[in-house]
Amino acid sequence: MKAPRVTDTTLRDGSHAMKHRFTREQVERIVRALDAAGVPVIEVAHGDGLAGSSIQYGFSSTPEMELIETACRAARRAKIAVLLLPGIGTRRELREAAARGVQVVRIATHCTEADISAQHFGLAKELGLEAVGFLMMAHMRPPEFLAEQAALMESYGADCVYIVDSAGAMLPADVAARVRALKERLSIQVGFHAHNNLGLAIGNTLAAIEAGADQVDGCLRGLGAGAGNAPTELIAAVLDRLGINPGLDVFALMDAAEYIVAPIMPYQPIPDRDAITIGYAGVYSTFLLHARHIAAKFGLDPREILVELGRRQAVAGQEDWILDVAIDLVRAKQQAP
Numbered sequence: 001m002k003a004p005r006v007t008d009t010t011l012r013d014g015s016h017a018m019k020h021r022f023t024r025e026q027v028e029r030i031v032r033a034l035d036a037a038g039v040p041v042i043e044v045a046h047g048d049g050l051a052g053s054s055i056q057y058g059f060s061s062t063p064e065m066e067l068i069e070t071a072c073r074a075a076r077r078a079k080i081a082v083l084l085l086p087g088i089g090t091r092r093e094l095r096e097a098a099a100r101g102v103q104v105v106r107i108a109t110h111c112t113e114a115d116i117s118a119q120h121f122g123l124a125k126e127l128g129l130e131a132v133g134f135l136m137m138a139h140m141r142p143p144e145f146l147a148e149q150a151a152l153m154e155s156y157g158a159d160c161v162y163i164v165d166s167a168g169a170m171l172p173a174d175v176a177a178r179v180r181a182l183k184e185r186l187s188i189q190v191g192f193h194a195h196n197n198l199g200l201a202i203g204n205t206l207a208a209i210e211a212g213a214d215q216v217d218g219c220l221r222g223l224g225a226g227a228g229n230a231p232t233e234l235i236a237a238v239l240d241r242l243g244i245n246p247g248l249d250v251f252a253l254m255d256a257a258e259y260i261v262a263p264i265m266p267y268q269p270i271p272d273r274d275a276i277t278i279g280y281a282g283v284y285s286t287f288l289l290h291a292r293h294i295a296a297k298f299g300l301d302p303r304e305i306l307v308e309l310g311r312r313q314a315v316a317g318q319e320d321w322i323l324d325v326a327i328d329l330v331r332a333k334q335q336a337p
Contacts, residue, residue: 003239003246005215007041008034008232009193010261011071012083014223015047017269020060024070026264030220031074033260037252039232041104043081043217044071047225049108050082050089050097057088065096072101079103079130086116091123098127107153108134108164111141114149121156132191132215133161139169139282140313143181150182150190160189160215165204168197168227168275169282169310172207179211191215194230196222197279199271201230202238209244221257221265226278226285228269233257277303281310287322294326304329 011027027044034042046052046064053060060067071080081104082097083089094105107120117133124131133153138146150161163178170178175192182190192208194201194217205216218232233253239245262268271279278285283306291309295302308325 001209001242001244002214003244004209004213005040006232006235006239006246006248007043007081007191007215007217008039008219009043009217009229010034010219010221010223010232011067012043012045012047012049012081013217013225013229014219014261015045015060016225017223017228018264018266020046020053020058022060022067023062024066027067027070028074029260030256031071031078031080033252033256034220034232035075035078037236037249037256038247039078039253040246041079041081042071042075043083043104043106044068045082048083048088049085050093052085052088054088065100068097068102069100081106081132083108083134084120085109086120089120091119094120094123095127098129102129104130104132106132106134106162107158108136111135111138111146111149111164114152117153118156121153121158125157130159131157133158134164134193135161136164136166137284138163138178139165139167139174143177146178147181147185151185154186154188158188160191161186162191162193162215162217163208164193165195167282167284168195168201168271168279170204171198171200172203175204175207176211179208179213183212189214191217193217195224195279196227196229196269197271197275199227201228202234205230205235206238209239220253220261222269223261223265224269226269227271227275231257277306281306283310283313290322294322298326298330300326300329 048057218235219229222228222231236248236250291302291305
């Protein structure tokens with residue numbers, strides 16, 4: 001195994017858990033701590049990426065460009081990265097982020113929609129940015145399919161493509177198979193982004209590294225959406241034990257997690273009942289609230305709806321909505337002897 005590059009996403013994925021309330025002071029303290037601990041890339045943005053601050057995704061308490069500029073000024077060695085979801089973020093926001101000092105953009109699409117990212121990769125390269133592709137909800141499609149989608153991103157100019165376990169639904173074997181498929185198909189680097197819904201964020205990250213992943217992600221104290229991400233301080237400790245530490249100060253990251261991030265966290269992300277359900281069902285976390293509302297109307301357990309929805313979404317071309325699933329479940333119960 002070789003030492004991977006570690007990107008910390010506390011200030012982006014953690015924005016979900018923080019309800020997008022990070023302040024400039026918090027960003028500066030966290031960036032300085034990560035930078036001093038040797039983390040080479042630090043992602044800063046609204047949880048849903050550039051231009052995510054909205055009524056649909058939740059308003060940021062501080063404009064994201066101010067947070068990005070604060071991060072760029074605070075970093076001495078680390079590169080500052082942003083996330084961009086085509087359809088939310090636009091060329092305008094990407095140009096502004098680059099002007100504020102961003103050096104890396106991570107362009108994220110659903111794992112079946114890499115073709116919508118071409119112009120965004122093109123602009124990233126025009127701006128001289130490192131461009132990383134994110135294939136989200138990657139558990140939903142087989143390795144060979146994902147490799148073809150990743151190849152599209154490579155053709156658009158990606159420097160690396162990530163397998164992203166958005167729902168925390170993968171097992172180590174799932175991760176390894178997908179990373180290997182991309183390594184065999186691409187001439188660029190491959191990354192992996194874990195979520196902890198099934199308690200496997202660290203195990204899956206190790207499986208990715210064993211399969212050849214060049215880059216992996218973490219968040220201090222696991223601060224991220226749902227059950228959180230692989231804790232950066234744990235990644236550092238495990239890599240050090242394996243003898244492949246890429247230059248991370250394990251104690252400094254432990255202290256940053258304990259004394260800087262933990263005191264500002266509204267809660268500690270854990271695999272609770274809801275998070276486990278999302279990972280077990282393999283659906284995106286935004287479906288949870290809708291499933292609860294509809295389940296209450298039909299007298300169902302929301303877990304039944306989510307599991308069935310995940311089963312249907314795993315079948316190519318079948319994209320039923322929650323209400324359709326609930327109606328079918330009720331009918332099935334009525335017809336049961």
